[in-house]
Amino acid sequence: MSSNVVVLDNGGGLVKAGIGGERDPTYVVPNCTARPPSSKKWLLGDQLLSPTEDLTSATLRRPFDRGHLINPELQSSLWAHLFSSSHLNIHPPSSSLLLTQPLFTLPSIERYVDEIVFEEFNFRSLFVADSPSLVHLYEASRRPYGLVSKAQCSLVVDCGFSFTHAAPVFQNLTLNYGVKRMDLGGKALTNYLKELVSYRSINVMDESFIMDDVKEKLCFVSLDVQRDLTIARRPGNDNVFRCTYVLPDGVTYMRGFVKDPDQAKRYLDLDHKSHSYPAGEKGSINDKPQDKRTIDLTKNEFSLTNERFLVPEMIFRPADLGMNQAGLAECIVRSVNSCHPHLHPVLYESIILTGGTTLFPRFAQRLEKELRPLVPDEYQVKITTQEDPILGVWRGGSLLASSPDFESMCVTKAEYEELGSARCRRRFFH
Numbered sequence: 001m002s003s004n005v006v007v008l009d010n011g012g013g014l015v016k017a018g019i020g021g022e023r024d025p026t027y028v029v030p031n032c033t034a035r036p037p038s039s040k041k042w043l044l045g046d047q048l049l050s051p052t053e054d055l056t057s058a059t060l061r062r063p064f065d066r067g068h069l070i071n072p073e074l075q076s077s078l079w080a081h082l083f084s085s086s087h088l089n090i091h092p093p094s095s096s097l098l099l100t101q102p103l104f105t106l107p108s109i110e111r112y113v114d115e116i117v118f119e120e121f122n123f124r125s126l127f128v129a130d131s132p133s134l135v136h137l138y139e140a141s142r143r144p145y146g147l148v149s150k151a152q153c154s155l156v157v158d159c160g161f162s163f164t165h166a167a168p169v170f171q172n173l174t175l176n177y178g179v180k181r182m183d184l185g186g187k188a189l190t191n192y193l194k195e196l197v198s199y200r201s202i203n204v205m206d207e208s209f210i211m212d213d214v215k216e217k218l219c220f221v222s223l224d225v226q227r228d229l230t231i232a233r234r235p236g237n238d239n240v241f242r243c244t245y246v247l248p249d250g251v252t253y254m255r256g257f258v259k260d261p262d263q264a265k266r267y268l269d270l271d272h273k274s275h276s277y278p279a280g281e282k283g284s285i286n287d288k289p290q291d292k293r294t295i296d297l298t299k300n301e302f303s304l305t306n307e308r309f310l311v312p313e314m315i316f317r318p319a320d321l322g323m324n325q326a327g328l329a330e331c332i333v334r335s336v337n338s339c340h341p342h343l344h345p346v347l348y349e350s351i352i353l354t355g356g357t358t359l360f361p362r363f364a365q366r367l368e369k370e371l372r373p374l375v376p377d378e379y380q381v382k383i384t385t386q387e388d389p390i391l392g393v394w395r396g397g398s399l400l401a402s403s404p405d406f407e408s409m410c411v412t413k414a415e416y417e418e419l420g421s422a423r424c425r426r427r428f429f430h
Contacts, residue, residue: 004124005096005401006088008079009131009394012064012102013161013186013356015045016394017082019090020098020401025394026088031078034058034209045081048209054254055209056247066183067102067162072112076120083121092121096410098401100393101128103165103179107422114421118413125410127400128428132156132167132174134396135354139384141399147350147382153343154350157332157367158393159315159357161186164328166335168347178338180331184314184323186357190215192321193311201302202247210256214245214304215311217258220267220361222309223369225317231270232306240266241308246301259301267308268361312360316370329370348375351383354392358385 005020011031018025033044036058043053063075083090097117101110110128117123135156140149148154152171158164162185168178194211197204204211222228232241243266244259258264318325326334336347353364364383375381386392400406411424 004094005098005406006083006090006092006123007098007394007397007401009100009397010075011100011161011393012062012067014390015078015082016391017088018394018398019088020398020406022398023395024391025398027082028390029082031064031075032060032062033074033078034060044078046087051254054248054250056250057206058209060208064162067160067185068106069109069112072116076116079116079121092123094124096125096127096401096407097121097123098127098129098397098406100131100134100397102162103130103132103167103174103176103181107425110425111421114416114424118416123413125407125412126416127406127410128425129397129400130167130174131158131160131354131393132165132169132179133172134393134400135352135386136169136396137172138392138396138399139352139386147346148352151346151350153346154352155332155336155347156352156354157328157358159185159328159353159355161356164315164331164355164357166328166332168335168339168343170343175339178335180335180338182315182318182325182328182331184318184325185355186212186215189219189311189314189357192314193219193307196307196310197302197304200307204302207247210247213256216359218243218245218264218304219308219311221312221316221363221366223362223366225309225313228270228309229306239305240270241305242303243308244301244303249300312357312363315357316366327370328367329374332371333374344376345379348379349382351381353383353385354389356390358389 007018007020007025009016013031015027015029015031016025017027027046029045030048033042034048034055035042036054047053048055061074063069063071063078069075082088083092099117101113117126135158136148136154139154143149154169156167156169158167164182164184166180168175190208190211193215194205194207228241232239243264245256246259247256248254314321316327316329318327332351336344339347364385368381368383371381411427416424
């Protein structure tokens, strides 16, 4: 019964937790704990989302690092907070757990997780799923007459917090031999934005929560980087990318905000207007001294210009930033080429984007623009963005948890105690 199944999409950045069979998770909270400088108390889960908490320069601890669980004790305490009577209010011994786990998780980490699930929380049974198969399941159920459902095949591109995967899925199973990974995700983009802002205006290297907010509200994907770099050099109001972010002051407001939201959206007009350049301006930087003093540090705010599109550019052209990695389009082509040739046309026509990083404006348009020249002309390229890329994996898990044969797919506590972690885990192998 799905009412007794806890669905936990345990991401490196966010935990999505709720009861199987529901459309949305009950909680979507940061998978970390933080301590503000003015406090001795560590805040966790929903406490970090409180509008009264000032998280400026907060010390941060995460159970995940580079996509791997490195602190099981911390993860256990975060789960305990979520499962408590004041939150999900579940009784683990009479509940099953559907847990998502990153692809290619090390056996030692799997053992830790099984110990937490069965020995600390005493769950009745466990099913471990990977994100791509759940995304595929959800999208196939949403469009029963669509290509994903008919062909039972898709290519799931998951741009998460720690890394990005291009994963072919066939008949609800992720084809591990075809999975390609980029060691780039939301965290790396936030760190790059921190470096750019700290170098150019104000030191924000310790401001993870604030810079996440800046990235989510102000960054976008460029469809023409050379054009946009030229426009970004314009002085003053002629620069349609310039916008200002106000940092929290810890007194009147605890959260940062965009100073002028309308100004921040001016770049959207670029697609509808042809921009002409005054003579002599194209490609030149205005070096008048007064233009360098546009940022008044006493006001606790900073301006962004080309940072807004240079940060997401990492996903598409990491080599331009000195990273020895292929871009997302090439990653997808390598993934498809690892599969049987008969699957190639259907994989290119059923690309599904999921994960919070795909929420940048124009992400899908840019990916199609990069991908099309790399794909044989006789194949169509069709990219679908999930209605809510952050919740797509959880919704697939909720759907699976409510299926009649879910319990028979799980490993029970008795089986775990009798056979051990490694033998039980074989049931989840694909």
